[in-house]
Amino acid sequence: MRGLDYKGIEALHSVIEQGSFERAAEQLFISQSAVSQRIKQLEKFLAQPVVIRAQPPKPTPVGKKLLALYQRVTVLEQELLPELLNSDEQRAVQLALATNADSLATWLIPALTEVMKHRHVELNLSIYGEKRSIEKLKSGEVAGAISLESQPITGCRADYLGRMDYVCVASPEFIQRYFSDGVDQSALQQAPSVSYDKYDDMHKTFLQEHFNLARESVVNHHVSNSEAFVRLATSGIAYCLIPKLQIQRELEQGDLVDILPGFLVTYRIYWHHWQLETGVLQQISTAIIEYAREHLPQ
Template identity: 65%
Template sequence: MRGLDYKWVEALEAVVVQESFERAAQALFISQSAVSQRIKQLENFLAKPVLIREQPPRLTTAGKKLMGLYHRVQLLESEVLPELTNQPNQRPVRIFIATNADSLATWLLPALAPIMQERKVEFNLSVDIEARTIEKLKKGEVTGAISLEPEPIPGCVSQYLGRMDYVCVANPEFAKRYFSKGVTRHTLKHAPAVSFDQYDEMHQMFLKQHFNLSPEVITQHRVASSEAFVNLALLGVAYCLIPRLQIAKELEQGRLVDLMPGFLLSFQIYWHHWQLETGLLQEITQAIVDYSSAQLPK
């Protein structure tokens, strides 16, 4: 039986990255019909579709798993081939990481910066809420994920990074307008808020557990950006739950005020990665663990 031909998978990746068969052919220096033929051969080999042929093309579940395998093979090659051939890598090594928006906006980039500067690497950082990032690791879409889930999935390791402490803040004018009598169930009903998306469990927990309030009865903007949360609070159009680490300067300057002094909504975060790591992947894990240990409370 003929094994998996990685030229087929290379064509699949090119179509997804380039978002068209035509541009994929140009990137691979082959004809468009050759790209189509390679993907058909791949689907015949697996006896299932790997690509949803719409604009832009999207991977099926099988295609995502296959892409995860391909990225692992590329990583292994990047470690082994230079040693065997005595030739340096010509292309950057691609690393796929799933992260929550708040880690990306605070400590993750400084943690990875030395590796970006010193190694020939290309990071692809996908952003999702903390509860869903580990799903990307399960599907093989990423090589590591920052998650709230402490238990590792099979074949992976979970390492505790620290605590993310969230404070409820607004600018002084907003606080005076909506919360002059304090943050209560009644005042929260009338104050616009911000959440990441409809699956933002953090804001739902804040309202339900502490105020017995349903998210459906409040005005709630949805913005999938941690930096936008801060800007909206500074603009005085909403109150937000924001990591203290992210707004220490704004709180010190009085541009934002803590609406509930002494209150923290805290979450423990973990770094999930493959069990057997060497070389670059090991460096990335060490950088993430070391930097988060210095920046995040335990």
């Protein structure tokens, strides 16, 4: 039985990564028609399309599976080739991982420190919402992802990491201005808040479930940076939900105050990764799982 043509899969990966057939041709040092021909041959072999020819091109469900396969083969090749060629010139193993902003701002870098110091690895840490990161693993764009989803996708594992506990905080100045009579529906309608981006529904859910308020009825800034959340809060610009792990010092020093004592928004997070891992990727998964289980609330 004839196997897959990896030149076709490489062309597919380049088209999706570069966002066009033209730029893929430049990356692969071949003509645009050659890129198109390789993909057409792959589609002919599979008897179904692998790419949606839109602007930008997008992978079909089958295309996503091929991209995930390509990612795995590339990682294995990067680790194995120096050994097979008996070469001392080992290229860094390139790995893309999907993380949420709050994990990156708090515990993920310490978890990866030893691996990054002692292994020849080049990481691309991309930030996505906890609900979107799993899609990047499905599409083959990343080799591992932090997600709220507890169920693994085909060919992968989902290991429990721990809890991310969020507290609702504001500066003393902000509290005096907006919450001097307490935190209620009326006060929240006047007080500016902040969310990460349009995909972040944490604050929306918080307002709807606990105060019967629509997010559209309040001032809600969008700031796609976890550290900026802290600065907005300590500056008295807005109140927000922030991981307790991130603001221990500010709470202890009184720069921020928990405006709803005893109240937490809790998310359980999971590390999604390939079932069959070797080398540096296996070490990364082990480091993430062990560090998170030691330092995050369980």
